[in-house]
Amino acid sequence: MTRTLTLSGAAGLAILLASASTLAQPPQPPAGPQPYSVGQPLGLPVTPAPDGKFEPMSNNVKVYGAIYSAESCSYDPVRQLIVVPNRGVAQNVQVNNAWVSLLNHDGSVHTARWIGVQNPGDQRARLTPPLVLNEPLGSDIVNGVLYLADRDGGTSQSDPSVSVVRKFDMKSGEPAGEVRIPQSTGFNDIEVAADGTIYATQTGGQNGDTWQVWKITPAGEASVFVQGAPLRQPNGIALDPKGNIVVANMGNEDVLTFSPAGTLVATEKAAQSGSDGLVIMPDGTKYVSSVILGGVSRIRPGGQAELIARNIPSAASMCYDEGARQLVIPMNANNALAFIPLN
Numbered sequence: 001m002t003r004t005l006t007l008s009g010a011a012g013l014a015i016l017l018a019s020a021s022t023l024a025q026p027p028q029p030p031a032g033p034q035p036y037s038v039g040q041p042l043g044l045p046v047t048p049a050p051d052g053k054f055e056p057m058s059n060n061v062k063v064y065g066a067i068y069s070a071e072s073c074s075y076d077p078v079r080q081l082i083v084v085p086n087r088g089v090a091q092n093v094q095v096n097n098a099w100v101s102l103l104n105h106d107g108s109v110h111t112a113r114w115i116g117v118q119n120p121g122d123q124r125a126r127l128t129p130p131l132v133l134n135e136p137l138g139s140d141i142v143n144g145v146l147y148l149a150d151r152d153g154g155t156s157q158s159d160p161s162v163s164v165v166r167k168f169d170m171k172s173g174e175p176a177g178e179v180r181i182p183q184s185t186g187f188n189d190i191e192v193a194a195d196g197t198i199y200a201t202q203t204g205g206q207n208g209d210t211w212q213v214w215k216i217t218p219a220g221e222a223s224v225f226v227q228g229a230p231l232r233q234p235n236g237i238a239l240d241p242k243g244n245i246v247v248a249n250m251g252n253e254d255v256l257t258f259s260p261a262g263t264l265v266a267t268e269k270a271a272q273s274g275s276d277g278l279v280i281m282p283d284g285t286k287y288v289s290s291v292i293l294g295g296v297s298r299i300r301p302g303g304q305a306e307l308i309a310r311n312i313p314s315a316a317s318m319c320y321d322e323g324a325r326q327l328v329i330p331m332n333a334n335n336a337l338a339f340i341p342l343n
Contacts, residue, residue: 036127038173039117041102041110047117066101066112067337070330071137072189072277072317074146076102076170080323081110083146084330084337085136091154091161096120098133100146100168105324107337115146115173129175133166138189138200138237138317144170149187149200152180163187165198165216181222184214189278189317191237191245199225199245201234213237213247213258225262230254236278236288236317248275248288255288255299270297271305277318277329289315289329296327296340312338 037048042063043056057063069087076083081102088097099116103109116133118124124131138149146168154161163184167176179198181187187200196218204210208228215225225245232251240246244265245258253273257266274292281287284301289312296309296318314332321328321339329338 032126033128034123034126036129036131036172036174037117038115039111039113042112046113063109063112064107065335066103066109067330067335069333069335070316070337071332072139073319073328073330073337074139074141075319075321075323075328076141077322078144078170080105082319082321082328082337083114083139083141085133085139085148086116087135087137091134091151092156094120095134095155096124096132098136098150100133100136100173103337105321105326107339115168131175134164136166138187139319140190140192141170142192142194142196145176145192146170147190147192147198149190150178151186154186161185163200163202163214165190165200179216179220179222181214181216183222184212187214188235189237189276191239193239193243199237199239201237201247203233203235203250205233208232211251213245226258230256230264230267235276235291238278238280238286240280241282241284246278246280246286248278249273250275250291253305255286268299269305270299271295271307272297276316279318279320279327281320287318287320287327289318289327291316291332296329309338309340 070084073084084101086099097120099113102111102114136148136150140147148166150164150166152162153159163181166178169176188203190200198216200214202212211231213226216222232249234247235250236248238246247256253269255268270288272290272293272295274290275288276291277289279287286299288297294312295307297305298308299305316330316332318327318329325342327340
């Protein structure tokens with residue numbers, strides 16, 4: 001004989017709410033050290049299951065979003081996806097809060113949280129290896145390695161900010177090393193040469209001594225590459241087809257080209273000041289985005305700058321999506337990406 005138990009009133013409601021709360025909670029990983037893992041494409045479970053079970057979201061659903069306070073992006077030619085580091089909340093709110101998203105060409109979400117699917121705190125600390133990703137700004141992908149301009153510190157006025165370039169393996173998402181530069185308070189954008197040499201901008205403030213471009217060798221030796229004028233709050237950085245280092249100033253319209261020895265060899269001007277993003281095509285054409293005035297300049301070799309897009313709010317450090325022949329521009333606090341097809 002089957003018996004039915006009926007509960008009513010406050011007691012029944014309490015049990016129902018407790019049951020719903022239990023069902024709503026994602027499974028928690030067991031205590032103790034955990035193997036390093038990354039997030040799956042959209043589907044369930046969000047956090048990788050111990051037995052590896054995963055079911056993708058049905059293909060008749062499209063999702064747009066997953067971006068929070070992104071400053072840069074990079075293109076992964078292997079996966080043919082847009083890689084976007086999300087800064088998360090500031091260091092003085094919560095440390096180790098950032099993550100990396102993977103997006104399709106149309107802006108829809110492929111993997112909402114690839115690197116950083118785990119919660120800050122014990123979940124990240126117990127990974128083998130542990131995951132640390134605080135507030136990444138500039139990014140680059142070279143030879144299967146994702147480089148991120150991150151930082152430590154800055155949790156309070158008495159805790160100085162320190163530049164850290166963190167590396168991640170593009171196949172596994174695992175940490176692949178880091179370089180700390182205690183002499184720098186924070187890198188903005190980075191560009192990495194084929195041999196692993198890193199060039200990084202420190203935008204600085206009103207004091208010219210704080211306007212710096214750093215060079216970090218593959219062995220991790222860091223030195224100031226260029227300092228002071230003609231830099232003026234340097235922001236975007238990229239390598240041209242000849243291997244020169246090109247820097248876009250935020251404090252004026254200048255786009256500066258330096259030789260590998262640090263000698264200024266050319267000065268061009270964007271159509272607007274406030275430069276942030278910089279993309280250089282194989283033919284030498286430069287695209288420069290203004291985070292302040294919202295335009296995108298195109299500078300063809302030997303030509304004058306022309307605006308190809310206008311009024312993009314907070315147009316930050318863009319990347320080139322080779323697979324779709326488009327510029328992709330993170331919009332900082334707007335928590336979005338702008339897409340500009342190139343003809």
